[in-house]
Amino acid sequence: MEEKKRFTSSDIEIRPLYTEASAVTEKPGEFPFTRGIQKDMYRGRLWTMRQYAGFSTAEESNKRYHYLLQQGTTGLSVAFDLPTQIGYDSDHEMAEGEVGKVGVAIDSLKDMEILFEGIALEKITTSMTINATAAVLLAMYIALAKKQGADIRQISGTIQNDILKEYAARGTYIYPPKPSMRIITDIFEFCSREVPKWNTISISGYHIREAGSTAVQELAFTLANGKAYLNAALEKGLDINVFAKRLSFFFNCHNNFFEEIAKFRAARRMWAKITKDLGATDEKAQMLRFHTQTGGSTLTAQQPMNNIIRVTNQAMAAVLGGTQSLHTNGYDEALSLPTEAAAKIALRTQQVIAFESGAADTPDPLAGSFFVETLTDEIEHAAQLYIDKIDSMGGSVNAIENGYIQNEIAAAAYKYQLEIEEAGRIIVGVNRFAQKEEVVTDTLEIDESIRAIQIEKIRCLKSERNSLEVDSALYNLKKAAESADNLMPFILHAVEVYATLGEIADVLRSVFGEY
Template identity: 90%
Template sequence: MEIKDLYTTAKNSEEIPGQYPFTRGIQKDMYRGRLWTMRQYAGFSTAEESNKRYHYLLAQGTMGLSVAFDLPTQIGYDSDHDMAEGEVGKVGVAIDSLKDIEILFEGIELKNITTSMTINATASILLAMYIALAKKQGADLKEISGTIQNDILKEYAARGTYIYPPKPSMRIITDIFEYCSKEVPKWNTISISGYHIREAGSTAVQELAFTLANGKAYLNAALEKGLDINVFAKRLSFFFNCHNNFFEEIAKFRAARRMWAHITKSLGATDPKAMMLRFHTQTGGSTLTAQQPLNNVIRVSNQAMAAVLGGTQSLHTNGYDEALSLPTEAAAKIALRTQQV
């Protein structure tokens, strides 16, 4: 008996997953063909400590790495700079040199793992270090894959870790688009982020609106540079938040795919892959409570389910103790097990 990929009464492609405008998902068989990547975000004070956590997470079954950097690294200060005092290693790992990157990924073959790096103003520098390490390991740059956040526009509005004014910042970003499309073609050159906008106090609707507006600005900047939308747009990715309003979050993800497909098409995209909105989700940090922290397990489970039903390509589930501290090993394991279950 033949089993079809999809059973539907839909008469047009707009209601079929894997077809424009991808409302129901970018893959025709979704998770039956490819499961979402379980990518747990982690970074501790030193490269050595972070490396231990990465090996622990990999041993527990995580499918990809996600690096948290400290604020001096995010803003371009060495750890011994006066402005870095009190912030070194506080919210992530401190990276001052290529040696730190080598320690961070010691025992991890970059050709066998995808790595996401939450870094913006200094994204080009961290990417250069990562590529240098990949070369040292003998990896083929045409095959390594991962993501740099590289989304400076949301830094002006939601976080503040910018260095340069918007115009030169946009030039650096589009330079990265151009370089990676030629030299590191499987690398996601940007992660256009609504997560921080939502954490800064926006609604789900505002999160989507500001994120897609930023995305359109990046498209226009790249087009003005003379880049081919059917090439560079394939490696643009997104990063969304997921809060407790279950059906609203699912609808947000569906609407995002549909709207992005229309935006890219209106700007000249003809390749379906250049019109696909691929996104990572993290459960809502601002929804967690310090009181009765075990209740956060339920919150995270609800949010993770909404992200999966919304068609996310990768997912980070928060540790139940994140309102109090960096996640313990026990909390990190439960967060990962939530996805695995």
């Protein structure tokens, strides 16, 4: 009887035996960085163990940050609620039912001050998952650092700031693509001058994968978006050897262990070639640095403790793939935001891999594996076909505007779901080894009263601030948006006089329109 063929999630056939592979001759830390961006990788410095948190009010999130720092997390990662992500204050009618639900509500610099109370911004790195309103949240962070007396040239962290994947996969955009790209390049320019250690964009494949793409599509669409940002910055006259050093990436780590490792290795190699072709000569501008989060869409509500094993498998793949930063999901996140217990076991998972597994003892431990090297080549080839097609359309912005990327993701998601429903793809506890539902009672509930708390804070803020200063700052921002001026200094000033996030977003809506 003929053996059934096996394939990765990207339809790359897995052969029964691998007996040779193309040789990777470079060492870790050498162009094109297939084997890692540092010559010693984790022997020199472990990845940043970054736990994603943010819920309810700034006060509640601040307590969770102090808890995570006490448990040994080495970087903070902020989740914002939906109104904050799409530029509405908590008192806006569009915010009803969403305040504090999927992240923390931030309406003004006052909330940012509470969020980081007792935390010196100069001593930690912070990643903020924010896109359409990234300029405003970054301005609040800079304003707070200045109030703390920090040297803003020394503060470090990342804003996601990747609007193209919002149009393609996630949906939290505000303005049309072209003005959105203008805001992003304004951030690049401002930070290269004023906040040189800040990563100004985290080009995100994570949400593309969460929307249902394959590993190859995640890689291809992310790098194609990266090319679009490079070209936009080059058109603005920025030096690729300066701004490309501040670009980082954000990838998903899904279930197929070896495919994910090969994806990360291929990503570094492909990005090194893309940046070099666009004129980067500095090696640091050619390096793909990335954060990884384990796959949220792989978590199951059925038998949720199984998610601890899934997350461990994915975290190990990310480490063997050479990530610079890692977030591990809580086992209960298919049911709610993670409880403290789930957040702790997720962090301990990383610590066990780091200090007990031996995975950190040598760079690129799987280099030379016939299977891994062949799979790396095959993923690169498949992803390059997609990038070539997007280039022929005039790049990512055009490919998104005509629906190509969205349709490819939707088709892959549909195929994956059919495979699960027809049991062609086994999900343990869902379509095999199922059992009577386990009930998880300890989940995190977000109280509806949070909106009332935030509305009262906004009312107090508006009664105490200098309204003439606010009006003047918003007027100047509007004039800047109507001109070609860099918007960041105007947004920063508006934030410092306690204009709200919604007020700033509304000024930009009045000039750019909504998408």
